[in-house]
Amino acid sequence: MDLLGNMLGGFAVALQPVNIAAALLGALVGTATGVLPGLGVLGAMAILMPITIHFSAVTGLIMLAGIYYGAMYGGSTTAILLRIPGESGSIVTTIDGYEFARKGRAGAALMICAVGSFIAGTISIVGLSLFTTLLADVALRFSSPEFCLLALLGGLTLVRITGNDPAQNMVMLLIGMALATIGVDAVSGDTRFTFNTSTLALGFDLVPVALGLYGLSELFHVLASNEGFPRATTVRLREMIPTRREWSRAWPAIVRGSGIGFLIGLLPGPGSLTSTFASYGVEKAIARKHRDEFGKGAIEGFAGPEAANNAVATSALVPVLSLGIPFTPNVALMLGALIVQGIQPGPLLLSQHPNVVWGLLASMYIGNVALLALNLPLVGMWVRLLRVPQYTLIAFIFAVSFIGVYTMRNSYWDLCVLVGFGVVGSVLRQIGFDLAPMILGLVIGPIFEKALRETLFLSGGDLTIFVTRPISAVLSALCVVAVVGPTIAVWITRGNRLSQQS
Amino acid sequence: MDQAIVMKTEASTAANAPASTTGIRLTSLILTVAGLFYLYQAIELPMGDPPGTGVGAVPVLVAVCWVLFGALVTVRNRGVSADLGPWPRGSAALRVGVAFFLCVMFIVGLPFFGIFLTTGIFLLLMGRLAGAPWTSAVVLSAATPVAFWIVFSLGLKVSLPFGSLLTVIFRG
The missing domain is CATH 1.10.287 (Helix Hairpins)
Structure with missing residues (x-):
């Protein structure tokens, strides 16, 4: 009953005209971002984040969430039609989705993806509503040691799973955490690493850093490579409606993908990519009649992963809304948006700012319906977006980035940080460093530091507090597993292979 | 359809x-x-x-x-990942260098020339750098600052810098 009452309250917030407009704008920008290869969802969120801070917290958050799940919708369009994943979560769709389109069923593939995304999004929102409440209740029993370990677990898992090299990722995460220490210490109010300058005392704000690393560096890359966006030519597609046989194969995969995506989204790490591969693997493993079709246009091969991809976008919000700990850079930006608005995320967020949480959740229902309406009849328009001259997009995004960052604090220092991190991001990406851990480090750094110092203060400097409390002990064990687990798994696999060979 | x-x-x-x-x-x-x-x-x-x-x-x-x-x-020596992108050279590197220079000039020029003039010139040059024809670049550089003014100043009620030089010239 509480849940129903809260949701009704949420809808009262979400149905305010400004919030409906924010959800629609976010969904539009997100879909466009997903369609256009190159500019990622993180870049788009970073570009619009300075604008969102001029609105209320709930409106800004609704807009950012709209971009996030809108991009997941839009990413499938280019994956199916072009074999170019608009987002990393659409990589798997390029395999069977593209092959299915080559059979002359592109329209049906797009319809299956759009409907599958809608179903997955809806299932995931219901799960999010339930899990957020449950986890927030559990999290009320958490104290500093648990929050410290949760922040550590989020960072370590991202370091271990993303990119090619955990050591490089670790360096990036630590640099992000180090950047977070510059400026005024949140606990004591002392200044650190400022060299007696007032500008450094302001610290490194998340927005210019993230926008530089992801937005500007991408623009520099596009200018360097001079790659045009793919060109679209319109033709008639009459086969938008999938056949009954195609539907009967697609919907079980969509339901399974939704479940897989939702569960993976709750865990630390890059859930979007992981869930799509997990869904693809499951579909391939359980396929009996059509296993030979995988890789050649199996419906299950893109219906499941696309559903999983969209379910993750929603369920990834559970940790940040209930615990205040982001596990991915995308939700880290959303957490940053809340902090900028003066709202401290955590277990008390639900009780202290129910309008923000339930308004966001209710807006996601609205956004999900809007996305279905945007994606099905307007597929042609989205693909035509690829015809917008590249120079227009480049110049416009540059200018929006500059004005947006400047208007946040009327600070020229933030503009310098933006350009500086744009250059640093370009170089690091070119070298092969993954930038996501740096963003996450910048966000979880202060959470980790505050929790660690409080823990050591409570325990009198005794580190055994991390293993003597039951929940802390479990989280400590998970941290150890996150660090050594993948290595042990590789050793075991290698050992099995060697024993089979011998 | x-x-x-x-x-x-x-x-x-x-x-x-x-x-x-x-x-x-x-x-x-x-x-x-x-x-x-x-x-x-x-x-x-x-x-x-x-x-x-x-x-x-x-x-x-x-x-x-x-x-x-x-x-x-x-x-340690792990070798280079196969999916690493290429380094820009020649004209590509020059484009990136000029883009960086334009970004710096934007920051330097903003306090003096204000949002309209700085953004307009920046968009004109950046548009040309990205390959826009002159006509498109001029239209882009004229329309975008006005759009920004409508969104930020009128819509979001944010004060945008008018520029110290322009203030002296136009407002004494």
Whole structure:
């Protein structure tokens, strides 16, 4: 009953005209971002984040969430039609989705993806509503040691799973955490690493850093490579409606993908990519009649992963809304948006700012319906977006980035940080460093530091507090597993292979 | 209803060269040196009582790990990942350099020339750099500042800088 009452309250917030407009704008920008290869969802969120801070917290958050799940919708369009994943979560769709389109069923593939995304999004929102409440209740029993370990677990898992090299990722995460220490210490109010300058005392704000690393560096890359966006030519597609046989194969995969995506989204790490591969693997493993079709246009091969991809976008919000700990850079930006608005995320967020949480959740229902309406009849328009001259997009995004960052604090220092991190991001990406851990480090750094110092203060400097409390002990064990687990798994696999060979 | 299928255009990356292991090591070395500098600054900060509760505790912990992992990446030889992008060379590198210069000029010019003039000139030059024809670049540079003014000043009620030079000229 509480849940129903809260949701009704949420809808009262979400149905305010400004919030409906924010959800629609976010969904539009997100879909466009997903369609256009190159500019990622993180870049788009970073570009619009300075604008969102001029609105209320709930409106800004609704807009950012709209971009996030809108991009997941839009990413499938280019994956199916072009074999170019608009987002990393659409990589798997390029395999069977593209092959299915080559059979002359592109329209049906797009319809299956759009409907599958809608179903997955809806299932995931219901799960999010339930899990957020449950986890927030559990999290009320958490104290500093648990929050410290949760922040550590989020960072370590991202370091271990993303990119090619955990050591490089670790360096990036630590640099992000180090950047977070510059400026005024949140606990004591002392200044650190400022060299007696007032500008450094302001610290490194998340927005210019993230926008530089992801937005500007991408623009520099596009200018360097001079790659045009793919060109679209319109033709008639009459086969938008999938056949009954195609539907009967697609919907079980969509339901399974939704479940897989939702569960993976709750865990630390890059859930979007992981869930799509997990869904693809499951579909391939359980396929009996059509296993030979995988890789050649199996419906299950893109219906499941696309559903999983969209379910993750929603369920990834559970940790940040209930615990205040982001596990991915995308939700880290959303957490940053809340902090900028003066709202401290955590277990008390639900009780202290129910309008923000339930308004966001209710807006996601609205956004999900809007996305279905945007994606099905307007597929042609989205693909035509690829015809917008590249120079227009480049110049416009540059200018929006500059004005947006400047208007946040009327600070020229933030503009310098933006350009500086744009250059640093370009170089690091070119070298092969993954930038996501740096963003996450910048966000979880202060959470980790505050929790660690409080823990050591409570325990009198005794580190055994991390293993003597039951929940802390479990989280400590998970941290150890996150660090050594993948290595042990590789050793075991290698050992099995060697024993089979011998 | 008209829908779309898409033809992929060719990418022109001929003027670029692949990244190298040396580049990874050199970058890691620079990052490690930066970590050492951060560590040097961090150890000056108080560690607190009990130890670990002061403002210097976490920075020292972060710095030590940073230096260790940075050194690890620097000394070992993992080879270059196959999916690494190419380094820009020739005209591509020049475009990036000019784009960076325009960004710096935007920051330098904004306090003096204000949002309209600075954004307009920036968009004109950046549009041309990105390959826009003169007509499109001029339209873009004229329309966008007005759009920004409508969105930020009128819509979001944010004060945008008018520019000190323009203030002197137009407002005395």
